[in-house]
Amino acid sequence: MGLGGKTIEWFTGPGGSQSEIPLSVGEKLTHISGTSGMYYEEVCITTIRIHTTLCPEGYGPYGEVRAANNVTPFSTPLPLDGSIVGFLGSNGEYLNSIGIYNARKMIKEYGPFGNKESSTKWHIELNDGERFPKVFIKHGFIVDGVGFEVSSPNGKTRTQIFGGPGGDTSEVTEAKPFSTPVPLDGTIVGFNGSCGIYLNSIGISEKYKKVDTYGPFGRA
Numbered sequence: 001m002g003l004g005g006k007t008i009e010w011f012t013g014p015g016g017s018q019s020e021i022p023l024s025v026g027e028k029l030t031h032i033s034g035t036s037g038m039y040y041e042e043v044c045i046t047t048i049r050i051h052t053t054l055c056p057e058g059y060g061p062y063g064e065v066r067a068a069n070n071v072t073p074f075s076t077p078l079p080l081d082g083s084i085v086g087f088l089g090s091n092g093e094y095l096n097s098i099g100i101y102n103a104r105k106m107i108k109e110y111g112p113f114g115n116k117e118s119s120t121k122w123h124i125e126l127n128d129g130e131r132f133p134k135v136f137i138k139h140g141f142i143v144d145g146v147g148f149e150v151s152s153p154n155g156k157t158r159t160q161i162f163g164g165p166g167g168d169t170s171e172v173t174e175a176k177p178f179s180t181p182v183p184l185d186g187t188i189v190g191f192n193g194s195c196g197i198y199l200n201s202i203g204i205s206e207k208y209k210k211v212d213t214y215g216p217f218g219r220a
């Protein structure tokens with residue numbers, strides 16, 4: 001739907017809490033980290049943290065560590081001369097996987113992390129001159145969904161949210177952190193992953209001399 005020049009697309013349900021991460025002008029997304037695990041017989045993203053140039057320790061974590069098993073950490077690399085320009089992943093009722101695109105001379109993909117077998121894939125990538133002014137995380141006991149607001153040079157913005165209805169009250173346990181590696185150069189230019197009932201996996205893409213992918217983490 002459109003709101004004052006802002007286009008919003010929802011790819012998730014009503015459950016869970018939604019957190020908004022407003023970014024300052026010039027603040028760039030650098031990498032993502034978190035955990036993925038088995039939740040209600042489905043691999044999904046259990047926690048997530050968003051790292052930026054002004055908040056290197058990361059915003060978050062979002063999601064809790066309850067009722068999940070086989071939980072493993074993931075992290076995309078930290079580019080030293082670039083930023084995230086896109087995301088990819090998969091979803092159902094949760095965020096099943098997520099990854100990023102990192103911008104250098106070409107797109108490099110990291111991930112998706114999480115459930116690499118989830119059927120519902122998604123991705124979002126910046127065009128020239130665009131930036132991510134906000135990041136949205138739907139979360140409860142795990143990460144139910146993730147969203148991104150994209151602003152263009154002409155002042156228009158669009159927002160996409162990926163994930164499922166969420167809001168379940170089951171516990172998550174045995175969480176393991178994750179983090180992408182730290183590249184020597186490049187910029188995150190996108191995200192990737194998968195989602196179903198939960199956020200199953202998440203990864204990043206980095207732009208440099210060739211296309212590389214980090215993730216998706218979780219079940220893609």
